[in-house]
Each structure stands twice: as structure tokens, then as C-alpha cells.
Amino acid sequence: DAKTTQPPSMDCAEGRAANLPCNHSTISGNEYVYWYRQIHSQGPQYIIHGLKNNETNEMASLIITEDRKSSTLILPHATLRDTAVYYCIAESGYSTLTFGKGTMLLVSP
Amino acid sequence: SAVISQKPSRDICQRGTSLTIQCQVDSQVTMMFWYRQQPGQSLTLIATANQGSEATYESGFVIDKFPISRPNLTFSTLTVSNMSPEDSSIYLCSVEGQGSTDTQYFGPGTRLTVL
Numbered sequence: 001d002a003k004t005t006q007p008p009s010m011d012c013a014e015g016r017a018a019n020l021p022c023n024h025s026t027i028s029g030n031e032y033v034y035w036y037r038q039i040h041s042q043g044p045q046y047i048i049h050g051l052k053n054n055e056t057n058e059m060a061s062l063i064i065t066e067d068r069k070s071s072t073l074i075l076p077h078a079t080l081r082d083t084a085v086y087y088c089i090a091e092s093g094y095s096t097l098t099f100g101k102g103t104m105l106l107v108s109p
Numbered sequence: 110s111a112v113i114s115q116k117p118s119r120d121i122c123q124r125g126t127s128l129t130i131q132c133q134v135d136s137q138v139t140m141m142f143w144y145r146q147q148p149g150q151s152l153t154l155i156a157t158a159n160q161g162s163e164a165t166y167e168s169g170f171v172i173d174k175f176p177i178s179r180p181n182l183t184f185s186t187l188t189v190s191n192m193s194p195e196d197s198s199i200y201l202c203s204v205e206g207q208g209s210t211d212t213q214y215f216g217p218g219t220r221l222t223v224l
């Protein structure tokens with residue numbers, strides 16, 4: 001699995017877009033980019049994943065650069081309930097996830 | 110996505126004792142996993158619970174300490190044996206979604222404190 005690098009923390013004002021970056025410069029062609037988040041004292045929650053194309057669902061958008069060496073998770077209108085640790089994972093599909101330290105996103109009023 | 114429940118949600122145990130954690134899924138799933146999250150740390154995979162065969166353990170985790178059962182496609186247990194305070198953690202089970210590219214769904218976790 002490719003190593004990912006994320007900033008340890010980020011702040012965002014409520015109602016604004018939260019853009020969480022992830023670097024995965026050693027990603028291989030068959031590895032997907034997954035995003036999960038963990039709200040305090042809860043199990044991780046799947047957000048979105050992608051291979052090459054940008055993806056959007058009801059929770060977020062995932063923008064993957066053309067060279068696939070980095071990606072950005074976008075929460076279009078952050079709320080206080082989006083305060084959580086966000087994990088970016090590059091995974092080849094052998095069914096195991098390797099969690100790094102993630103980014104602690106603090107959404108403030 | 111699958112609905113996953115864990116029992117107990119939390120427990121406080123004495124050192125030297127054992128605790129069995131249950132994980133129940135509302136649908137049949139092929140892959141089930143057990144993770145540990147030590148205080149202030151990220152998640153670490155303990156093992157993959159295989160139905161009908163022995164669990165597959167990650168480096169640093171052994172069957173004698175963390176025996177796992179997987180009697181069917183909707184249920185698994187993890188036992189934390191001969192506990193010490195260093196075993197104080199959140200233990201989480203997860204399952205792989207059906208028809209997805211290895212997306213995993215997690216249970217709410219079991220918060221274990223060992224005194």
C-alpha cells in the first residue's frame with residue numbers, strides 16, 4: 001500500500017467548504033484512494049473512494065490529480081458535525097486498510 | 110451499507126482476566142476484520158476473521174492473546190486474553206461491503222479499560 005501524507009490539523013468555518021489534501025506520490029496504478037472519517041468515540045465512517053476520475057456523492061467530492069499523486073476531499077458546506085479525524089488511504093484492494101494519523105478537522109461557528 | 114453492532118460497548122476489567130467482544134452484522138459478509146485503536150492513536154489491524162478457518166493475524170498479534178471465532182457469515186468474536194493495562198483500547202470490527210471495491214464499514218467499537 002502506498003504511503004499517504006496529510007496535514008495533522010485544519011480549521012474551517014461553518015458553512016464554508018473544507019478542502020482536505022492528501023499526498024500519495026508513490027501510489028501504484030491499481031490502488032484506489034479511500035477517505036474515511038472518525039468522529040470522536042465512534043467507529044470510522046466511509047466517505048468516498050476513487051481510482052482516476054473525480055467522484056461525488058451525498059457526503060463529499062474527491063478530486064484526484066491527473067498524475068494521481070495527490071487528492072483533495074471537499075466537504076462543500078461544512079457543519080459542526082463534520083468535526084472529525086479524516087483519513088486518506090491508498091489501497092490496492094487486498095481487503096486490508098492501513099490507517100495513518102489523518103487530519104483533525106475542526107469546524108467552528 | 111451493512112449495519113454492525115458490537116457488545117459490550119464498553120467494559121472495565123481487572124488485569125489477568127479475559128474479555129470476549131461480539132460483532133454482529135445484519136447481512137452475510139465474506140470479510141470481517143478486527144482493529145485496535147490505542148488511546149490517541151490511529152487504527153491498527155489485528156486480524157482478518159475467516160469463516161470456517163483460522164483467523165489471519167497481522168504482525169505483532171498472536172492467536173493466544175487474541176483468539177477469534179467466526180462461526181458464520183454474520184457473526185464474529187474477539188477475545189482479549191490475560192489482559193494488562195496496555196490492552197486498554199477501543200476494539201472495532203469491520204466488514205467489507207458487498208459488490209464494492211473493498212470499502213469497509215465499521216462497528217461502533219468496544220471501549221476497554223484494564224485496571
